[in-house]
Amino acid sequence: MKLICPLCQAPLAxxxxGVGCAAGHRFDRARQGYLNLLPVQHKKSLDPGDNAAMVEARRRFLDAGHYAPLAExxxxxxxxxxxxRWIDVGCGEGFYTARLAQALPAADGYALDISREAVRRACRRTPALTWLVASMARLPLPxxxxxxxxxxxxxxxWAEALRVLAPGGGILRLGPASAHLLELRQRLYDEVRDYAEDKHLQDLPPGLELAHSEGLEFVLPLTERQTRExxxxxxxxxxRVxxxxxxxxxAEPFEVRVAVRYDWIVKSGA
Incomplete structure (x- = not known):
């Protein structure tokens, strides 16, 4: 599959x-193998997304296996x-993307994030995928x-998801349930606000509908200070604190609840 130009939507060759389109827009391929398809005019800051420290914290935490049940x-x-063909949007440092690639060995896989620091690390996990620094708001896919x-x-x-999905395809969303990290939030804030875990479904445009939803919950002991950090x-x-x-x-070990929901949101049409 040819990628498309984030500036003019023409095919990239x-x-x-790197890669370029017929209109003369060119995008570099980093030595690590990823393509940078996030033009400067589409950035909201000089270096958007998670910084190196945040990416490294996530890498340590996830590689330690604390969220392995979520990925599996x-x-x-x-x-x-x-x-x-599949794409992981907001792939971060690639922990979940790598699990998807293992589960879908015959499929054509793509992954993107606006954080260059995240993608730089992520592409080391599964070099065979197409790794992109790009925005969910302008997916470089036909x-x-x-x-x-x-x-x-x-x-x-949602509009971009609807555009790139084939009829019958869908969005596999993993997001927090209302009790997610509740004990952490109770320690951080004087008042913990409840939120509706299905609030995102209120924004679904015509053509997308929820086909399946399920939850997963377990208790995670945070015994090491590094893990808590x-x-x-x-x-x-x-x-925020x-x-x-x-x-x-x-300062002290405690247990935290991990509570998430999975949604399969399909694109209707024959």
């Missing part, structure tokens, strides 16, 4: 050191759909080209 169920659900779009703790642009660093909570409250959370 291989060039020395995600891979099982993906394998049941048997897509010919219309109706994918049977599965995976999103793990990542925002989804990494978990805090890889969540939005890490930069002051130093005193943060240290209070990190």
């Amino acid at each position: 291989e060039l020395e050191g 169920r995600l891979a099982q659900l993906a394998a049941e759909r048997a897509p010919q 219309d109706a080209s994918c049977q599965l779009l995976a999103s793990v703790f990542s925002p989804i642009d 990494d978990l805090l660093a890889m969540t939005p909570h890490g930069w 002051n130093a005193e409250r943060r240290e209070r959370v990190l």
Whole structure:
């Protein structure tokens, strides 16, 4: 499958050191193997996405196996759909992407994130995939080209998802349930707000509908300080609290609930 230009949507062809389109837009391939398809005019900051410290914290935490059950169920659900072509949007440092690739060995796989630091590390896990620094808001894929779009703790642009999904294809979303990391949030905030774990479904456009949903929950002991530090660093909570409250959370071991939901959201049409 040919990628498309994020600026003019024309097909991209291989060039020395990168790719380019007929309009003269050119994008470099890094020495690690990924393509940078995030033009400067599409960036909201100089270096968007997670920084190196956040990516490393997530890598340590995930590689230690703390969220392995989440990845394994995600891979099982993906394998049941048997897509010919799939993409992981907001792939981060590639932990879940690698599990998807193992479960879908015969499929054509793509992965992207706006964080260059994340993709730089991710592409080492599974070099055979097509790794991209790119935006979910402008997916560099042709219309109706994918049977599965995976999103793990990542925002989804529903219109773009609808565009790139083939009829009968779908979005495999892994997101937090209402009790996710509740004990951590209780330690961080004086008041913990409830939220609706299905709120994202209110934004579904015509042409997308929920076909399956299920949950997964388990208790995770946070016995090591490094584990607590990494978990805090890889969540939005890490930069929302002051130093005193943060240290209070990190000082002693505690258990936290991991609670997530999986949604399979399909594109209708023959």
